[in-house]
Amino acid sequence: MAGPLCGYRILDLSRAIAGPYGSMLLGDLGAEIIKIESPGGDLSRFAPGPGHKGQSFYYMAFNRNKKGLTLDLATDSGRAAFYELVKISDVVWDNFRPGVMERLGADYDTLKKYNPKIICCSISGYGATGPYVNRPSVDTVVQGVAGTLSTTGEPGRPPVKPGFPAADIIGGLFGVVAVVSALAQRERTGEGKRIDVEMLGSMMSAMAYEFSYYLCSGIVPGPMGSGHLALLPYGVYKCKEGYVAIGPSWPRLAKVIGAEWMIEDPRFMKGEDRLKHREEFNRIIEEHLAKAPAEDWLELFHIEDIMAGPINTIDKVVIDPQVKARNMILSLPHPLGGEVRLVGNPMKMEGIEDDKYTAPPIIGQHNDEILRGMLKYSDDQIARMREEEQRHALELLAHLQKTVGDAALRVLEKEAKRQERED
Numbered sequence: 001m002a003g004p005l006c007g008y009r010i011l012d013l014s015r016a017i018a019g020p021y022g023s024m025l026l027g028d029l030g031a032e033i034i035k036i037e038s039p040g041g042d043l044s045r046f047a048p049g050p051g052h053k054g055q056s057f058y059y060m061a062f063n064r065n066k067k068g069l070t071l072d073l074a075t076d077s078g079r080a081a082f083y084e085l086v087k088i089s090d091v092v093w094d095n096f097r098p099g100v101m102e103r104l105g106a107d108y109d110t111l112k113k114y115n116p117k118i119i120c121c122s123i124s125g126y127g128a129t130g131p132y133v134n135r136p137s138v139d140t141v142v143q144g145v146a147g148t149l150s151t152t153g154e155p156g157r158p159p160v161k162p163g164f165p166a167a168d169i170i171g172g173l174f175g176v177v178a179v180v181s182a183l184a185q186r187e188r189t190g191e192g193k194r195i196d197v198e199m200l201g202s203m204m205s206a207m208a209y210e211f212s213y214y215l216c217s218g219i220v221p222g223p224m225g226s227g228h229l230a231l232l233p234y235g236v237y238k239c240k241e242g243y244v245a246i247g248p249s250w251p252r253l254a255k256v257i258g259a260e261w262m263i264e265d266p267r268f269m270k271g272e273d274r275l276k277h278r279e280e281f282n283r284i285i286e287e288h289l290a291k292a293p294a295e296d297w298l299e300l301f302h303i304e305d306i307m308a309g310p311i312n313t314i315d316k317v318v319i320d321p322q323v324k325a326r327n328m329i330l331s332l333p334h335p336l337g338g339e340v341r342l343v344g345n346p347m348k349m350e351g352i353e354d355d356k357y358t359a360p361p362i363i364g365q366h367n368d369e370i371l372r373g374m375l376k377y378s379d380d381q382i383a384r385m386r387e388e389e390q391r392h393a394l395e396l397l398a399h400l401q402k403t404v405g406d407a408a409l410r411v412l413e414k415e416a417k418r419q420e421r422e423d
Helices: 018-028 057-061 076-087 100-104 139-145 166-189 199-206 208-217 252-256 271-276 278-289 294-303 314-318 321-325 367-374 379-422
Strands: 009-012 032-037 067-070 091-094 119-124 193-198 235-238 243-246 308-310 329-333 339-343
Touching: 009 018, 009 076, 018 032, 018 091, 018 119, 018 166, 057 339, 067 367, 076 367, 076 379, 091 166, 119 166, 139 166, 139 199, 166 193, 166 199, 193 199, 199 208, 235 278, 243 294, 271 278, 294 308, 367 379
Parallel strands: 009 032, 009 091, 032 067, 091 119, 119 193
Antiparallel strands: 235 243, 243 308, 329 339
């Protein structure tokens, strides 16, 4: 596939959201993405909910434009195949907790022995240094630590999570920026590097406005609903029917809604004055908007060039004419039959051909292409590798059964002793 990253190969060991989302964007930009999974597959494939041909919507959302390869990096033969791929690749991408790549023998210090130019990018909740380095993390937890949840929701109400996994998505985006920058630097220096991206720091960077407000004023920002710390009008306003989102458009908004008198009112003349009287200002605006439904107001606002838009539900976004014009909903042929519909790529530039995108791969879809074609593995080599994978899987199963069995036995023994005491 064409694109500015055409010619670069990325080995993607990530799973869930942050890693797969970022590697998908790199694939959208033209890089060859090889998604390497254990033989059992990325667990996101099996998430509950809707999907296509047994592949979950969760997995579908973040894995287009990738080739699927199964390798067990816990086996000697799986690692050997991985190292051969490292020799002919540009980037290794993961979102494991710090320490996992070292245990797999896939850390930067190991891989640079096979390819001194390799770039290794790891995305994790808290990064590879600091007191939280060994803590597990997920999107909502990181948002809580980063202060995001304390600024989301309505004043006086419990914290709420944004409607999308912000820490995962933003962490993935910072990973993409870092990898593209490292590739550009390598063109000049010929050197690889290790990249350490933390979701906590990524969220703080995305909240630079809120942190700057506190650092400059000493005032801790709290939840403001849909409002803004420094702008008014701004936010979601109720109409006779429905709601509208309105951006800063004063004093034109006052004229359009029939509240010209507010322009000369000393409480509302300047921005700082309006902020001091925020509740009263918003109440008056909504009193005027209550005269007509949102649809009518939006028609008038667009004519008057006022920043405003509807509060669309997802189904309405999908059929929005602007969304259609930008080709933001794709229909891609699926290897198991039929088509999958996915959100498209917002980065439009010459060389990016979204009509040539490929659907997320099924488990091991490109095993032969990569092992036989790229690595020139023989049938015997592949067979031995798969046999070792099966032995390792059986060993893991036996260990799990013993662990669960021992735990169950301890529970039964504890219960028996409790009953003896009661008797």
